[in-house]
Amino acid sequence: MITSSIISSIATVGLLLGVASGGATTQMPHKQMQPTEQTGEFHRIDQPLWLKGAVTAGGLGLIGLELWWFLVSKPKSRKATTEGGIQEVTVTVDGGYEPSQIVVQAGQPVRLNFDRKDPSSCLEEVRFPDFQIAQELPLNQVTAIEFTPDQPGRYEFTCGMNMFRGVVEAQRHSFGQKA
Numbered sequence: 001m002i003t004s005s006i007i008s009s010i011a012t013v014g015l016l017l018g019v020a021s022g023g024a025t026t027q028m029p030h031k032q033m034q035p036t037e038q039t040g041e042f043h044r045i046d047q048p049l050w051l052k053g054a055v056t057a058g059g060l061g062l063i064g065l066e067l068w069w070f071l072v073s074k075p076k077s078r079k080a081t082t083e084g085g086i087q088e089v090t091v092t093v094d095g096g097y098e099p100s101q102i103v104v105q106a107g108q109p110v111r112l113n114f115d116r117k118d119p120s121s122c123l124e125e126v127r128f129p130d131f132q133i134a135q136e137l138p139l140n141q142v143t144a145i146e147f148t149p150d151q152p153g154r155y156e157f158t159c160g161m162n163m164f165r166g167v168v169e170a171q172r173h174s175f176g177q178k179a
């Protein structure tokens with residue numbers, strides 16, 4: 001009784017593995033449907049050692065770059081300059097937002113001049129969810145976006161796909177400072 005159930009469970013596992021690997025192998029040609037002639041060749045060629053080394057080195061390099069990105073490169077923050085009661089900062093849009101951290105005073109109007117230099121469609125729109133702003137940024141043009149952060153806090157802005165981010169940090173009015 002017990003042995004037969006063990007055997008049947010082993011058989012089941014074996015069957016499942018077979019189905020799984022069978023599924024995997026049947027999926028292969030799907031992925032490489034177009035270069036049919038090359039598929040056979042692709043499997044047969046052994047990758048040369050230097051290629052494996054290069055791939056490994058490339059992977060390690062990417063990991064290092066990622067670490068650098070998160071640990072070393074801190075976002076540059078810039079304080080808005082006030083003129084005529086409006087706090088103004090120019091934000092260059094080129095592979096992201098520069099500066100990506102903008103310090104302003106709460107309760108005062110803010111004008112961000114987005115200077116879009118990056119043609120990638122990813123950056124063609126900028127959004128300020130807290131202010132219900134979704135603004136198109138024409139290429140090689142400066143687009144002004146205005147809002148007033150009434151309360152101190154951090155107000156994020158992102159590209160249309162939420163990939164690039166920046167933040168407006170609205171600070172409380174300091175004493176003795178006139179608006």
Ligand SMILES: [Cu+2]
Pocket residue numbers: 121122123159160161162163164
């Ligand atoms: Cu994007």
